[in-house]
Amino acid sequence: MNDAKTFDFELVSPEAKLMSEPAWQVQVPAEEGAMGVRAGHSPIVATVKPGIVEIWKSEGDKPQKIFIAGGFADITADNLTVLAEEAVNIADLNAADLDKDIQNLTDELSLAQDDMAKARLEKQISFAEIKKAALAA
């Protein structure tokens, strides 16, 4: 494997193609543990859990972090496509807003009646906490 080589990284959501650019390494929070992908990776289809995708444009760069709310990754030797239903660039967030969100969601959760609403709110809180952790790191 050639370390200097880049591959095509694509991040698509149902509403739009969010990113399409060459990357040196991408770390994907796959269901069975985080997966670091570089050019020449063996073909694999994996499910992705909610978490942070980290993208290194070139070696030694600071990675760009993007939160995704779960999805799928389709990996071939020179291509990585991540399908995500929701994606947020961590750089666009700030800690105060997230804290407020978590607070609001927790309040709503204490008021929620049916199980479906509760499950949904709990999911949103966990998403917000992942974002917060990524921002702090």
Place this chain on the structure above:
Amino acid sequence: MPSLKEFRDRIASVKSTKKITSAMKMVAASKLKKAQEQAESSQPYATAMAGMLARVAGGVVVHANSPKLLIGTGKDDVHLLVVVTSDRGLCGGFNGNLIRKVRQDIRALQAEGKTVKLVTVGRKARDLLKGEHKDKIVTSYTGIGASGRVRFSEVNEITETVLGLFDKGEFDICTLVYNEFRSVLVQKPTGQQLIPFKMQEPEEANDNAKGEVEETANVPYDFEPEEEAILGQLLPRNLGVQMFRALLDSAAGEQAARMTAMDGATRNAGDRINALTLQYNRARQAYITKELIEIISGAEAV
């Protein structure tokens, strides 16, 4: 014979109608463009999803414990129709044609002794179906895409409801009935089976996906977790994507249908104005002639 004033009033009224219809036509045209752009930008995800499904499903051996979304419940007694229409009217036969198809489908299914349940999306579907088929409607959604864009999260709500019903065993087969966007002039009411999952025949629009699949079909793929588990997660997502695509199609179709309908209405209003103007001029001429005759015969009498 109406008086001259009545003619003038009628011409003025048709003229203002024409202004409204031509404005609506232009608004619909710009909304159509937006809707088409949105449909286009959702294409990569759908294509990638289709490619992945083809890869995963190709490696799966179907057995009794396969995901129910793939193999179905083994029965086909209860059909759920998800009917997608617009919220607003004034778009020609867009909703009417679709509802007619739905009514036919319901009758055909009932003739076979099946039970039919309905989920309606859009105000028109609810209003037009609640007369005859009120007892069959499970839930109704309105106001989707009211913000000018159809959001995936809005559509997800419908998908989750449908999946919830399926898990509870409320139906065996789910069909999505919507207006497929063929072109600006043609929207075709279409039924698409969502549950159990049917591998779609690659259409022209999916040519890229097809090529990609064929290209990579020979490369051995790894799956993590194994195919079956991925499939179990992919299928519900795919349902959401199909639903989203249908709603985008329907949204674009609605605007296209409205544009066509308003174009026709504007033209008709123009014809009407011409006809009325002609009548008005004739009446005016007759009135003038009458007055002249009266003056002349008055003068002769003296």
